Amino acid sequence: MPAASTADAARPRILSGMQPTSDSLHLGNYLGALVNWVGLQDDFDAYYFVADLHALTVPTDPQVLRRRTRATAAQFIAGGVDPTRSAVFCQSHIPAHAELGWVMNCLTGDGEARRMTQFKDKVAKGQSASVGLLTYPMLMAADILMYDAAYVPVGEDQRQHLEITRDLAERFNTRFGETLVVPDPYIVKGAAKIMDLQEPTAKMSKTGSSPKGLIDLMEDPSRIAKNIRSAVTDTDAEVRYDPEGKPGVSNLLVIHSVLSGTPVADVADAFAGRGYGDLKQEVADVVIEALTPFQQRMSTLLDDPAELDRILADGADRAAEVAHATMSRVRDAVGLLPAAR
């Protein structure tokens, strides 16, 4: 670890973010990332942010973006992130992210950026390819490297982004001397990829899933139960954890397991000899039981946007302190002349 690191040795730093591309996070965001964020707050100095600059890669009405940015921050807190312990902030409130993103762009090869799977997939699906979409991973690298993050808790779909972040940190350090901390991913097994209920071989996703394939955290409970009841399974009747052979059933078992805190094998055993209908009913019950208090906390938080803005401002103050120190090291390392005061 570079000597310049400001990370607290007793509590290593972690950082993660989510895009405000929808009014509601979905169960994949919750189980693959947010539950994990909450659990890590005790042992780590945590920084959690709303990636609003990244959301600009998807054209969105400005008013809608503002609403979703607040709603996303509120969902972090409703899900259990404690803003008195963890810095909760908005990416665009720390302009240094864009500055460090530029430095990362200048370290990245054109072909290297074009080979990123998410870029290729989005272009293949017809999303208009702005330069912002192409350089999305470099901004993400900047987000992470700005905070000397030792670990980055994310779902499996972000693994390639973390690999390029590590490559860029190492490249920077080789070229300019030890300056940046090379982070490790922190990807939980099991919940790292929650699948689409209608297409259980594809990940549940805000942009890729149909409304019936998704479970939105803010959805009406009756609609959640309906989506789970109509989840695609398979033609045999055995409840068994087998992600390859039985992706639909395995996905339901994982959702149950994470929310009920029961090992997946035990959940599967409890349904031995019972049908898929029973499994779906119990998964719906477990999901609704977990989301009811979440939704109640959300309505309290959204009733007081000024308080939410205050929390974001406080988080930005904490984030700015670290960002300022990192940028001084980075500017000095790359040879940018300091402004004379």
Ligand code: TYM
């Ligand atoms: P985003 O907003 O797409 O997703 C937020 C988090 O949710 C996880 N996730 C899932 N986990 C399990 N199953 C799923 N079906 C599923 N879908 C999403 C994601 O892995 C992620 O952890 N590029 C990031 C945002 C970002 C970021 C960062 C993250 C920007 N800068 C710096 C970490 C560090 C993204 O689009 O996440």
